[in-house]
Amino acid sequence: MIKVLFVCMGNICRSPSAEGVFRDKVSAAGLSDKIHIDSAGTHAYHVGNPPDPRSQEAAIKRDYNLSAQRARKVEVDDFDEFDYVIAMDMSNEDDLQAICPAGLEDKIHLFLKFSDNTDRKEVPDPYYGAGNGFEIVLDLIEDAADGLIAHLQKHHSI
Numbered sequence: 649m650i651k652v653l654f655v656c657m658g659n660i661c662r663s664p665s666a667e668g669v670f671r672d673k674v675s676a677a678g679l680s681d682k683i684h685i686d687s688a689g690t691h692a693y694h695v696g697n698p699p700d701p702r703s704q705e706a707a708i709k710r711d712y713n714l715s716a717q718r719a720r721k722v723e724v725d726d727f728d729e730f731d732y733v734i735a736m737d738m739s740n741e742d743d744l745q746a747i748c749p750a751g752l753e754d755k756i757h758l759f760l761k762f763s764d765n766t767d768r769k770e771v772p773d774p775y776y777g778a779g780n781g782f783e784i785v786l787d788l789i790e791d792a793a794d795g796l797i798a799h800l801q802k803h804h805s806i
Contacts, residue, residue, distance in 0.1 A: 649682060649683070649684050650682060650683050650684070650731050650732070650800055650804055650806070651683075651684040651685075651686075651729060651730040651731050651732070652670065652683060652684070652685050652686075652730065652731065652732045652734060652796070652800075653685075653686050653687065653688060653722070653726055653729075653730040653732065653733050653734065654666035654667050654670070654685075654686070654687040654688075654734045654736070654759070655687065655688050655689065655690060655722055655733060655734060655735050655736065655740050655744060656687075656689060656690070656735075656736040656737070656740055656771075656773070657689055657690055657691050657693075657739070657740060657773065658689045658691055658693045658694045658719065658775070659687055659688050659689030659694060659695075659719035659720060659721070660689070660694045660697060660698075660699050660700045660703065660719050660775075661699065661700050661702075661703045661773065661774055661775050661782070661785070662703075662736040662771050662773065662774075662785055662789070663687035663688065663689065663736060664687050664699040664703060664714050664717045664719070665699070665703050665706075665707055665712070665714065665782075665785060665786060665789055666687065666734070666736070666759065666771075666789045666792075666793070667685055667686065667687035667714075667717060668707055668712040668713065668714045668717070669707075669712055669786065669789045669790055669793050670685055670789075670793045670796065670797075671685050672711075672712055673790075673793045673794065673797060674797065677797055679797070679800075679801075679806055682806045683800065683806070686730070687717070687720075688719075688720050688721060688722035688723075688726065689719055689720070689721055689722065690721070690722055690740050690743035690744065691721065692721040694719040695719050695720055695721055696718055696719060696720075697718065697719050698714070698715060698717060698718060698719075699714045699715075699717055699719075700775065702774070702782050703774075703782055703785075705782075706782035706783055706785075706786055707786065710786060710790075712786075722744065722747070724747055724748075724749060727747075727748050727749055727752040727755060728749070728752070730755065731755060732755060732757060732796075733748075733755045733756045733757070734757055734758075734759045734796070735756060735757070735758055735759065736758075736759055736770065736771040736773075737758070737769075737770035737771060737772075737773065738758065738769065738770060741756060741758055744756050758770070759771055759788075759789070759792045759796075760788060760792050762792045762793075762795035762796040762798075762799055763788065763791045763792040763795050764791075764795060765791050766788060766791065768788065771785055771788050771789065771792075772784065772785065
């Protein structure tokens with residue numbers, strides 16, 4: 649079982665969206681029995697809360713249901729538990745590097761490194777923005793999720 653953890657700051661916008669999209673794509677690829685998926689935040693602002701209503705609304709328009717998810721804070725034990733710890737942006741990546749036990753740093757990756765269709769390095773945080781920020785986030789996540797699945801299939805023979 650390959651274990652993937654998506655991480656953003658509060659675990660209510662980007663990382664739960666990534667978890668939901670990736671879960672659906674993994675299921676569609678017939679890999680649900682081979683890949684475990686979760687999400688967390690680098691900060692404990694929203695622990696126990698469901699994803700932001702705007703994230704849920706944008707996701708449901710694309711048939712992704714995030715409603716069962718609840719925010720949690722990333723823990724040091726997650727680096728032992730998960731094979732891939734996927735950061736949404738460089739600030740999250742820095743926060744993860746700061747708590748990562750020595751020797752496990754290679755598990756941390758920026759999510760968009762798995763995308764072949766954008767020059768962006770980071771999934772932007774839509775929390776304080778207006779307009780179509782949540783839609784842009786989903787576009788980036790859908791593309792990077794496809795790339796991550798291809799990476800896992802190639803490097804883990806699944």
